[in-house]
Amino acid sequence: MKILSLFISPLLALIIGLLFLGISRKITAKIHWRCGPPVYQPLIDVIRSFSQKSISHGAFFDFGIILSLSSSVVLIYFLPVGDLYAMTSGGLIAFLYLMLLGPFGIALSSAASGNPNSSIGVSRKFLLALAYEVPLLLVLLTVMTHYNTISLVEIVNIQAGTGMAFSSWALVLPGIAYFLILPAVLGVRPFEIVSAPQEISSGPVAEFGGKHLAFYTLQHALQLFVGLALFVNIFLGGGTLFGLLNPIAGTVWATILGIIIFLVKMFIVLVIELFINAVYPRFRIEQAMRYLWKWPTLIAFVGLVIVAILN
Amino acid sequence: MSLELLIMFAFGGAFLTYLAGKISSKLRDIFALLCSVALVVIVSSLYKVETTITLYNGFFGMPLSMRLNPMAWFFAIAIVSSSALVVLYSMSYMKHRERTDYYYFMLLLINAAMLAIVLSGDLVSFFISWEIMSWSTFLLISYNRNAALPAGIKYIVMSLIGSMCMLVGIISIYTAFDTITISEIVQHMATATAGYKLFLLIIFSITFGIKNAVVPLHTWLPDAYAESPSPFSAVLSGMLTRMGIFGFLLIMFVMVGAENSLHMGRGFFSYHNILAWLGAITIVIPTFIAMLQNDAKKLLAWHGIGQGGYMIVGIAFGTSLGLAGGIFHTLNHAIYIILLFLSVGAIEYSTNGLRDLNSLGGLFKKMPIAFLGGLLGICGLIGIPLTNGFVSKWLIYKTLILGKAPFLAFATLLGTWGTILSVYKFLHNLYLGQLPQEHQNIKKTPLAMQIPIVILSLTILVFGILPGLPLKSINAMIVSFGFTPLTVSIWGISSETGTLNMINIFSILLVVVAIFWLIFQAARKSTAVDQYDNYAAGAAIPKDKYNYTVEFYAPFYRMATPYLRDIFDMLYQKIARFTEFACDNIRKIYTGYVSDYIIYIILFLALLISAQLKWSVF
Amino acid sequence: MDRNQISKWFKNPGKMANKYSFHVVYFCTGCGIIEIPPSITTRWDAERFGIIPVATPRQANLFLITGYVSTKTLKAIIRTYEQMPEPKYTVAFGSCPINGGMYYDSYNTITSLDKYIPVDGYIAGCMPRPEAIFIGVTHLWKLIDMDKADGYKRYRRDYKFYRANQEQLFKELGWPPLFKDASL
Known part of the structure; x- marks a missing residue:
């Protein structure tokens, strides 16, 4: 299974990630009363980018973006999609740290291009990351303390026995906090500060064209996938649905159905996020930080205190 | 190869380097490098050796001893290897500076003192080496003069406070147990009261806390690091400050013992x-x-x-x-x-x-x-x-x-x-x-x-x-401290509550990077451009400076600057200024007139007499 | 998508993707820019053809020049065009880039854009309606299919000509020639 998932997981994540990007464009268009592009439009964009002749600001400019995409793929290996996962080493902490590597690679690459717009974008990205990491770390610590494990797979497995994490009342507050910060984690509209095209010429990717842009788009798709999948894994019970698959557990069908359930859950979360995304304007960075450090942090902190007292 | 040779090499090398500098600077550089490389070789040859030797027996009847154990070896190898690298680096960095003989002398002396600290088997030699280290550090911090002088003074004042605390601790241990050898103190510690152990822990924690810059005892560090010459900043931050960690390990897990220090309070x-x-x-x-x-x-x-x-x-x-x-x-x-x-x-x-x-x-x-x-x-x-x-x-x-x-x-x-x-x-x-x-x-x-x-x-x-x-x-x-050993393999840690396997992550990342690198190379080749071919809304890039560096996190600075101040530093500065002010005023009683001094004496005698009449103290 | 399309996709995916994914630098040169907001928003929705505006020329493959081109703007237009990755297409919008339009005798407006950068197609009119943009885009599709939208190739081939014209207008361009072998 692990060997198989080494090949399947990244492909699945790339396809689903690109599809989700397309779907999000389509749904946003529908909310705007537009027709919108076909759902496979991101794929066309990626092919177009690959066919174009890019410019390069040196070896480091190339290395950063390759590192970023590769680390996102490695991240997928850590992420249980239903029963599919390849690695568990290091658990959720290693996962959190590997999540750093993607933005870090892009930050290095774009700073090597020497464009001030990119630098502003990266500065915003790290500030935004600091802003949402505070509640995110509180939430993840709550979950890890509650289940007394640092393994992502184990967290999912425990939920498979008890239903979703939401059904355990101690994790309701962290779940709400995570949902409130999810747009910031995904970097969508109210928090689209990093790559604001109108202000800072799409920020870190200002100098990316051709294959660099294609790599960035793929990385963005994977990032979307990871952000949604982490939420589904931690709070919505991963690829299980209240023991629905228990009668056929262990068979290939259970695995496939588990993945489908997982993807459906991700899709639902994405659509709810899109409803927020489509109608909101952009925050300024100060407003975003103030928001993220106020309500989500407060809720997450109360959640952690409750769990700490319970234990 | 024994410990005496090691210590001799360390201290002797420092002095000889200074003398060699008087002959020629090239000889001095090579000698200093050879000396520090030799130390690395000696220390690494002592791997897994556990010995104790007595250096000198006559210090007020107390033996000054050296001992080598896993903890000492671990720190010693880190000290000597970092020092060797820094000496190599200094050969170019310090080339055109003045007073380089003095610089190398101090650098190697600090190195030797740190070695003596981690190897010392009793508290007196520990204290002596600690003082050699502190004082030579002070000299090197203020090597650059100007802004470096106040930084050095700040350091030495705080360091002296720490040393005095340690001295109090050592004296109290000597009076209580009548020994200064660490291995004997460990045995006596079983009979000590919990309050005394807590006293020891706290008084040594102040010393080591200052050295390791634990808030609120950290204020010497930023200036000292910034103002000393860069290779020495490296030694200072890498090993010298971490002598505090060595001290914490020594007091918590060796002298007082883990079972005591972890159940205090x-x-x-x-x-x-x-x-x-x-x-x-x-x-x-x-x-x-x-x-x-x-x-x-x-x-x-x-x-x-x-x-x-x-x-x-x-x-x-x-x-x-x-x-x-x-x-x-x-x-x-x-x-x-x-x-x-x-x-x-x-x-x-x-x-x-x-x-x-x-x-x-x-x-x-x-x-x-x-x-x-x-x-x-x-x-x-x-x-x-x-x-x-x-x-x-x-x-x-x-x-x-x-x-x-x-x-x-x-x-x-x-x-x-x-x-x-x-x-x-x-x-x-x-x-x-x-x-x-x-x-x-x-x-x-x-x-x-x-x-x-x-x-x-x-x-x-x-x-x-x-x-x-x-x-x-x-x-x-860890085992020598009395803890259960970890199950360590060469690529990580395995335990029942989650494993860490770095080579696993490394190989996967390597393979994925290789695959994407190949894809990247196979895709259409990109044109190399220089930094002036850059997007600037259609304008040409200005040549002198076109960077976003100043106020890099401006929104955060606006929000956080009022709250992020070093209040402890301000507090200490205030205390220092107040003491200076108070002493300045007290000094004014020395007027220089004999008649004034006679009046002080008479007033003092009158005070004594009236105290005697009232309470009859004498 | 009919069967014909699919076989084209397999034959030359890069060309097809370039057709259906125009990332556009809308250069706000003149009055024509006023027609762009309705065409990319709800009323006419350019995104259904895969057309979206991007912020930097590095990510774009279509350059839309909207309205008259003053000499000062031309400098930025040249720079932007040179920074776009190949293959790239230029469409000039309105009558002014063709022959100067109502500014034919202005002292600081150029009359013919084609002398400075290659233009793949013009949308004439003063002003053309947003529908005209879409008609222009479908024409550009046909041109790309027939390999006739070769402005970037012409730029490479006749770089000496273009650079000479540019340098004749501006004494100091501020950047070195794009192609090394085409030095003057």
Whole structure:
């Protein structure tokens, strides 16, 4: 299974990630009363980018973006999609740290291009990351303390026995906090500060064209996938649905159905996020930080205190 | 090979280097390098040797002894190898400075004193070496004069307070147990009362807390790091400050003993818990203050304080996993902070002393090796997977989360995420972005400065991918403290509560990077352009300076600057000023007139007489 | 998508993707820019053809020049065009880039854009309606299919000519020639 998932997981994540990007464009268009592009439009964009002749600001400019995409793929290996996962080493902490590597690679690459717009974008990205990491770390610590494990797979497995994490009342507050910060984690509209095209010429990717842009788009798709999948894994019970698959557990069908359930859950979360995304304007960075450090942090902190007292 | 030879080499080498400098500077450089390399060889040949020797028996009837055990060996090898690299680096860095004989003498003397500290088997020789180290450090911190003088004085005042505390502790131990040999103190400690043990812990914690810069005793550190010459800043931050960690290990787990020091007090108000919380504060506040710094070395200095907090948290939590994490982090911190200081030093060397984060940029094309060092150094500092910092931080986080201390874990994790911001600013403002015109033709980095940077960069990766190498000898140390050993393999840690396998992550990442690199190469080839072919809304790029460096995190600065001040430093400064003021006024009683002094005497006698009449004290 | 389309996709995916994914630099040169907001928003919705505006020329493959081109703007237009990755297409919008339009005798407006950068197609009119943009885009599709939208190739081939014209107008361009072998 692990060997198989080494090949399947990244492909699945790339396809689903690109599809989700397309779907999000389509749904946003529908909310705007537009027709919108076909759902496979991101794929066309990626092919177009690959066919174009890019410019390069040196070896480091190339290395950063390759590192970023590769680390996102490695991240997928850590992420249980239903029963599919390849690695568990290091658990959720290693996962959190590997999540750093993607933005870090892009930050290095774009700073090597020497464009001030990119630098502003990266500065915003790290500030935004600091802003949402505070509640995110509180939430993840709550979950890890509650289940007394640092393994992502184990967290999912425990939920498979008890239903979703939401059904355990101690994790309701962290779940709400995570949902409130999810747009910031995904970097969508109210928090689209990093790559604001109108202000800072799409920020870190200002100098990316051709294959660099294609790599960035793929990385963005994977990032979307990871952000949604982490939420589904931690709070919505991963690829299980209240023991629905228990009668056929262990068979290939259970695995496939588990993945489908997982993807459906991700899709639902994405659509709810899109409803927020489509109608909101952009925050300024100060407003975003103030928001993220106020309500989500407060809720997450109360959640952690409750769990700490319970234990 | 024995300990006497080692100590002789260390101290004798320092003196002989000074004398050699009087003959020729080339001879001195080579002698100093040979001497420090010889120390590395001797110490590494002593691996797994445990001995005790008596150096001198007549010190008021007390034996001065040296002993070698896993803990001493671990610190000794770190000291001598970092010192050898720094001496090699100094050969180019200090070439055209004045008073270089004195510099090398002090550098090697500090090295010898640190060796003597970790090898000392009794508290008196410990104290003597500690004082040699403190005083020579003071001399080297103020080596650059000007701004360095107040920094040195600040250091030496705080260091003296620490030494006095230690002296009080040693005297009280001598009066209580009638011995100063550490191994005998351990046996006597079983009979001591809990209150006395707590007294010892606290009084030694002040000493070591000052040396390790635990908040609120950290205020000497930022100025001292920033103002001393860069290679010495590296020694100072890498090993010298971490003598505090050695001290904490000595007092908590050797002298007082783990079973005592971890059960001192009750609930939250226990000694080790409060120490852990101080460690957590040490992580968070300095890390965020570091974000505001505009001086590259000062930024690193604040991180030096912050990273010290991780070690304290790991050690104070007192499980074998946490202890391993804390000690491993000490080693890792030494590696990457030395690397970072050397990298900044290379820039200082090339740009004639510039280290202002606002006026540099784009140097990665001109100084690739120094850039590599800076990049891997900050990766280690953040704890990016596959660098050494990740493993030790992982151990600490895991201890805290599974040890039901989520708030401590939150503080440590938050510190890491704050670190990312400031070190990225460090890397970006120095190396990345546009290269200003004035730095187009800077001096090249000499080979003697490149070699240590390359060695340290490789070490970061090797310890990150194969953490078992150092963890094995750390394991031996933990066992000698009486903890259960960890199950360490060469590539990581396996335990029933989650394994860490770095070679696994490394190989997967390597394969994926290789695949994407191939795809990248197979795709349409890209045109190489220079930094002036850049998007600027259709305009040509200005040649002099086109960088986003000043106020890099401007929105955050606006929000946080009022809260991020070093209140302890301000408090101490206020106390110092008040003392100065008070003493200045008291001095005024010395008027110089004999009649005034006679009046003082008469008044004093009158006071005594009236006291005698009233209370009949005498 | 009919069967014909699919076989074209397999034959030359890069060309097809370039057709259906126009990332556009809308250069706000003149009055024509006023027609762009309705065409990319709800009323006419350019995104259904895969057309979206991007912020930097590095990511774009279509350059839409909207309205008259003053000499000062021309400098930025040349720079932007040179920074776009190949293959790239230029469409000039309105009568002014063709022959100067109502500014034919202005002292600081150029009369013929084609002298400075290659233009793949013109949308004439003053002003053309948004529908005209879409008609222009479908024409561009046909041109790409027939390999006739070769402005970027012409620029490479006749770079000496273009650079000479540019340098005749501006004494100091501020950047070195794009192609090294075409030095003057």
